Amino acid sequence: MKFSLGPSLFFWPKQQVEDFYQQAKESSADIIYLGETVCSKRRELRANDWLALAKDVASSGKQTVISTMALLEAPAEIQVMRKLCDNGELLVEANDLSAVQLMHELKLPFVVGPAINCYNLSTIKVLLKQGMTRWVMPVELSGDWLKTLLAQAEEENIRDQFECEVFSWGYMPLAYSARCFTARSEDRAKDDCQFCCINYPLGRKMNSREGEKVFVLNGIQTMSGYQYNLVNEVNAMKDIGVDIARVSADSEQAFAQLEQFKRQLSQPQQYPLDGVNECNGYWHKIAGMSIAQQ
Template identity: 50%
Template sequence: MKLSLGPVLFYWDRQRTLEFYADMASATLDVIYLGETVCSKRRDMGLDDWIGLARELAQQSTAQLVLSGLTLVEAASELSSLRRLCDNGELLVEANDLGAVHYLSEKRLPFVGGPALNLYNGHALAELVRSGMQRWVPPVEISGAMIRAARAQLAQLDVPVPEIEIFAYGHLPLAYSARCFTARAENRPKDDCQFCCQNYPEGIPLLSQEGEALFTINGIQTMSASVSNLLADYPALVESGADLLRLSPRASGMTEVITAFDAVRKGGLPPLAVDGCNGYWHGQPGMLRAEEAGLC
């Protein structure tokens, strides 16, 4: 089993971003994703900066380096930037938008299908495999049973199964909007947000009227309130055919998270339970833990 570090979903300033990846360079990771996937206004790191960082990491780490593209493309300038990212000429690209898939397919370039592509069955997967998708990151709400079913459908269609990378740790990216919720929370217009996302290195908790945590607000992105953690489900992840486990960056504690997953993949016993949620993996509401759903 390989471990990957997903792209940073939050907006950290340039210095914090560089320091984070300097720490990650020595971690036991097999794949590292770089790039901005949430908002094109987050410009502390441009494409040239990400490619330069990838070159530096390549000298310190044996991990495969991948560039991740935007999930929601709304303007011609964003489409132009996305094309430039796809044409980088050095690194594999994670496509999070079907526009990127179309462009990469036209150029006959291999790519990673990101979790926002909404691929839920073998027939949809077959179309993208034929278009050049080498690795599939299933949507975060997909269950282990659905992944096994999709693999079986691919076999029936006589289409090779791409590498499967499961989102195994982090706040789950659930939805995207043209509106910026973080700017609205500070009574700012989206066009004059003052980059206020940087004030919230792990997003803004959104509570119900009863004070219960429901979601995490991250600019135009809505995320889960709880951190999803599938470490206790490691045997089921193996059974489902997972080739990689994606660990999504958080503002602190990532070294410990990577160490815990690395120990289990090397033969250590997985914990009986962990903090966080894993309901989606068991076909239940995502905010639940398996114990709460009566599955353990």
């Protein structure tokens, strides 16, 4: 079983991004994803910068994957996506079906990211015909659902045609919108956002009237208010056939989480989850904000 570092979903200054990925090169991650997946207005790093950074990370010997945006709203964004997809060197994570189509036209293998709604074997088969070699399960699905789907893939003799990756730690990306919620929270129009999401390196917390952490606002992306944590499910994931567990690049805390996840293979133990900041409900088919009783 391998462990990946997912793309950073937040808007950070260029130097912070570069410093983070220098640490990533030295981390225990087997696979590193990077690239802007949320908003094209986040231009601290442009397409050429991301590609240069990705190639630098790849020089460390780790598999490096360039991630595309999940919501495209303008022709210019499609041109940027085309440049990323046709980079001539790096594997691409497609987070939108237009990227899937482009990779198919280029006859290149690709990863299907968690933003693409792939919920059954029929869709898996379609994506395999398009060129998919790795599939990241949508974050809201359960372990039982995944076990059933992977068993079906075995029965159809296609399981060896793709790797399965599970988002296992971090604030979960739940939804995307053409509206910018961070700008709205500061009474700004989206066209005059002044890039205010850079002021919230871990997003802007949104609580219920009762004070419960409901969501994290991250530009046009709505995320979970709690950090998902499947550290206690690592060996269960391995047993049902998961190839890769993903730790999201939320912060430098991700590197410690990678170590903790990897230790579960050789020194398994039950970690108490913090009910104030963490959840694992989706995996256990209960409310996503909840923690399943061990």
